[in-house]
Amino acid sequence: MIVVLTGAPGAGKGTQAELLAKRGGFKKLSTGDALRKHVKAGTSIGKLAGAVMERGELVSDELLFSILREELALLSEGELILLDGYPRNIAQAEALDSLKSTHPVKAAILLDVPRQELVARLSGRRVCGGCGATYHVKEQPSKVAGICDKCGGELSQRPDDSPSSVNVRLDIYEKATRPVLEYYRKHGVFREVVGVGDPESIYGVLRDTISGF
Numbered sequence: 665m666i667v668v669l670t671g672a673p674g675a676g677k678g679t680q681a682e683l684l685a686k687r688g689g690f691k692k693l694s695t696g697d698a699l700r701k702h703v704k705a706g707t708s709i710g711k712l713a714g715a716v717m718e719r720g721e722l723v724s725d726e727l728l729f730s731i732l733r734e735e736l737a738l739l740s741e742g743e744l745i746l747l748d749g750y751p752r753n754i755a756q757a758e759a760l761d762s763l764k765s766t767h768p769v770k771a772a773i774l775l776d777v778p779r780q781e782l783v784a785r786l787s788g789r790r791v792c793g794g795c796g797a798t799y800h801v802k803e804q805p806s807k808v809a810g811i812c813d814k815c816g817g818e819l820s821q822r823p824d825d826s827p828s829s830v831n832v833r834l835d836i837y838e839k840a841t842r843p844v845l846e847y848y849r850k851h852g853v854f855r856e857v858v859g860v861g862d863p864e865s866i867y868g869v870l871r872d873t874i875s876g877f
């Protein structure tokens with residue numbers, strides 16, 4: 665069973681997916697994380713995807729579907745899966761539906777955040793190269809600038825969080841991903857959750873929304 669967590673880049677999908685995995689009994693599957701692992705490991709997929717990701721564009725649907733199946737195969741059957749970052753367009757939503765005999769979509773939840781707030785969040789985001797912890801230069805700074813509180817690793821900006829890539833990603837979201845919301849609305853599995861505010865309160869609403877299905 666799959667719950668799709670959707671929303672623009674910077675909406676907080678990663679943070680909420682983390683909380684749902686820790687406390688809500690979900691297995692988190694993030695296609696962005698899977699791709700970044702390939703890039704870091706220098707695999708052939710990573711080489712194909714890396715430059716596209718840096719520009720903030722979408723990697724090909726074929727490559728993503730094969731990554732999705734690969735990641736799903738690593739999880740046990742009957743697992744409750746939280747999908748973060750897929751589908752990002754209608755073709756991907758249809759591809760996911762082709763797996764419905766084993767992986768039906770139970771719910772699709774939008775974390776809704778205004779664009780102005782998204783730009784501020786993404787441009788200030790810093791990520792630890794060691795453990796992957798995320799910070800924000802203004803909202804959630806590390807104790808020592810540039811150093812991770814958790815593991816002492818070095819913090820840096822994701823290449824696709826640069827101002828030019830952020831705008832490309834938000835435009836692609838509006839054009840390609842927003843129609844997916846309507847797709848799930850028509851399937852009767854769509855809900856919206858306000859993604860602005862304290863992450864704990866957002867988590868509470870999100871968890872109750874998912875339980876309502």
Ligand code: AMP
Nearest residue numbers: 695696717720721722723728749750752
């Ligand atoms: P994310 O961490 O979800 O923001 O993903 C980072 C980048 O990985 C995106 O900007 C895309 O370049 C690529 N990516 C992740 N998921 C997908 C997807 N479902 N379709 C196409 N590209 C993706």
